[in-house]
Amino acid sequence: MQENTPLERITEGFTTIWANVNKSQIRGPGAKGNLPFYNNSMELNRDISVALCQWMVQNSNRKLSFLDGLAATGIRGLRLANEIKGDFSVYINDWNSESYSLIKRNILELKLEKCIALNSNLNKVLSNERYDYIDIDPFGSPVYFIDSAMRSINNNGIIACTATDTATLCGRHQKVCFRRYTAHSLNTIPMKEIGLRIILGVICRTAGIYEKGIIPLLTYASDHYFRIYVKVINGAKKSDQSMNNLKLIDSEKIFPFNIKGKAIGPMWNCKLQDKRFIQELREIVLNKKLGKRTEIWKLFDFLEDEANGPMFFFSTDGISSILKRSPPKIFDVIEHLKKNGYFASRTHFNPMGFKTDAPQDEIEKLFK
Numbered sequence: 001m002q003e004n005t006p007l008e009r010i011t012e013g014f015t016t017i018w019a020n021v022n023k024s025q026i027r028g029p030g031a032k033g034n035l036p037f038y039n040n041s042m043e044l045n046r047d048i049s050v051a052l053c054q055w056m057v058q059n060s061n062r063k064l065s066f067l068d069g070l071a072a073t074g075i076r077g078l079r080l081a082n083e084i085k086g087d088f089s090v091y092i093n094d095w096n097s098e099s100y101s102l103i104k105r106n107i108l109e110l111k112l113e114k115c116i117a118l119n120s121n122l123n124k125v126l127s128n129e130r131y132d133y134i135d136i137d138p139f140g141s142p143v144y145f146i147d148s149a150m151r152s153i154n155n156n157g158i159i160a161c162t163a164t165d166t167a168t169l170c171g172r173h174q175k176v177c178f179r180r181y182t183a184h185s186l187n188t189i190p191m192k193e194i195g196l197r198i199i200l201g202v203i204c205r206t207a208g209i210y211e212k213g214i215i216p217l218l219t220y221a222s223d224h225y226f227r228i229y230v231k232v233i234n235g236a237k238k239s240d241q242s243m244n245n246l247k248l249i250d251s252e253k254i255f256p257f258n259i260k261g262k263a264i265g266p267m268w269n270c271k272l273q274d275k276r277f278i279q280e281l282r283e284i285v286l287n288k289k290l291g292k293r294t295e296i297w298k299l300f301d302f303l304e305d306e307a308n309g310p311m312f313f314f315s316t317d318g319i320s321s322i323l324k325r326s327p328p329k330i331f332d333v334i335e336h337l338k339k340n341g342y343f344a345s346r347t348h349f350n351p352m353g354f355k356t357d358a359p360q361d362e363i364e365k366l367f368k
């Protein structure tokens, strides 16, 4: 580690570590030189992974093995080792040698016996060992690690990944999206949902190669990233079941695009959440010291509410601008649709968005 690296003490959850918090030292995706920084905007993302790994330990009758594959300061893996109760070990990897030194120093200071630092290319780590939980948290796209993670993950294990290439996934760079994900996106109102479903599609397809199936447990979009937790189950039958959910979608179904014959995807067209899993996770969130508990609670409210809704959503401002009417209150829209026997919920993807299975002309009546 460089002698003059400006390290500070930072605390997240109940873990205090040495970290570089100087954001001006950000380097590009996967840079091998210089010490990666501590990014406090990802605290909620890490809080949820702590709760989820605690859930895994509580629901297992054997010792589990967790991998924080792209660790930077190591904060996520250090928190897993320090804050989770039960039988498990944590491997914390970064190919950056300064990160590696810092992670080792933090492991020593925190006296973490269940924790091992690694200094390698993540794809190499994944080719050498199997894990029950693999966390892929890159600058940009996780796609470069999905194949090796799929080979490495144990049966019933969980792959977690973040994607920050949201502009690409939301249809702003069509050619990049097709090269990277072999999928067509669309820059329109439900673009965040399309982006999330495109990554899930790639994970599903990769699982298929290895005769594995996936079940999305928890997935969401935030301002600047997507986050996905999928359970991976071995077996050709499970694989076929999840491959049935990989579809090309006619953009006619994507309001307000409504153009026949333009295919979007392939993408995941089944549930994005497991509602029961989220309910179980809440118990853990309540009982752990998590800095972003209130925000997680609100996010879970949205995710549970929309969990059984149809694919894609409408937005009150989108319909209003097309019909040239002022938008009704979103709560009134939802109440009205529910009263008429339709599914209706808000969506975390968009503050003006709502999901419903009501036909479009029925919805438009509410705006006229």
Ligand SMILES: C[S@@+](CC[C@H](N)C(=O)[O-])C[C@H]1O[C@@H](n2cnc3c(N)ncnc32)[C@H](O)[C@@H]1O
Pocket (backbone or CB within 6 Å): 029, 030, 031, 032, 036, 037, 038, 039, 042, 046, 069, 070, 071, 072, 073, 074, 075, 076, 093, 094, 095, 096, 099, 120, 121, 122, 123, 137, 138, 139
């Ligand atoms: C976005 S940062 C990780 C942030 C961290 N998970 C956190 O919660 O603060 C991405 C890290 O991945 C590392 N990295 C990029 N490509 C890698 C590879 N192929 N193998 C191992 N580490 C890699 C970079 O050095 C960087 O530290």
